[in-house]
Amino acid sequence: MSTSTALLLADLTGVAVFAASGASAAVAKRLDLFGVVFVGFVAALGGGIFRDLAIGEVPPLAFADWRYAATAALTAVAVFWLHPQLARLRTTVLVLDAAGLGLFTVTGTVKALEAQVPAVGACVIGMLTAIGGGLGRDLLTGEIPVVLRREIYAVAALAGAVAVVVLDLLDRAGAVPLTVATLLVFGLRLIALRRRWSAPVAMLRPPSTGPT
Known part of the structure; x- marks a missing residue:
């Protein structure tokens, strides 16, 4: 399988899982069929549209290649009709979102590197x-x-994007290493959810009332 074919399959898989994530979230909010499909479409293709515009690929693949829009729409419709069989929608949304996060991180970084974007920019x-x-x-x-x-x-x-850039610098950006990078993002996200890891937040102090 060529690299371009592998990237296309990974991209479409990411579209499907993010569409399912968006559609599941819309179903949980009791949106109608159009709302479910629209939210699924935005969730699936919003990041890819930004990526393509950032690297100068116009029109974005979401509009130029019918397979992207079709994958997003069909997945969202399937979730709409099958949602009674999808137990615990919140868990489903989180797992699908973690999978899409990993897939889109890798494909987005690889496409940025192929467009000759420098390492830091490719990570972003x-x-x-x-x-x-x-x-x-x-x-x-x-x-x-x-x-x-x-x-x-x-x-x-960001950790996954850095891993992809490092693999590219080491000339190790093959299918297996990129799969490992995808699983790194997926695993890190799920472990963070499981163990309730979080980034630090600013501590707010009550305003001083001054001397009485």
Whole structure:
């Protein structure tokens, strides 16, 4: 299998899992069929659209290649009709989101490197590709975006992007190492959820009332 074919399959898999994540979140919010498909579409393709615009690939693949939009829409429709069989929607959303986070981190970083983006920029693009869809999903469903909470989310994506860049510098960016990088992001996100890891937040002190 060629690298381009492997990247396409990984990209479409990421689209499917993020569409399922977005659709599951929309179902949990009791949106109608159009709302479920729309949220699934944004969750699946929002990060990829940003990536393509950032590297100068116009029009973005989400619009230029029908397979992306079709994958997102069909997955969202399937979730809409099958949701009674999907137990514990919140857990489903979190697992699918972690899988999409890993896949989009790797594909976004690899495509940035192929576009001759320097290492630091490629890491940023890879991270934003991964978190863009979830950001759009949370805003549309009225949730505080995961990336803005204390949870380890963007940090996991950034760690995966750095791993991809390091593998590229070592000339080890084959299918197996990139799969390992994907699993790194996926595992780190799930472990952080399981162990309730979080980033530090500022400690707010009550305002001083001054001398009485």
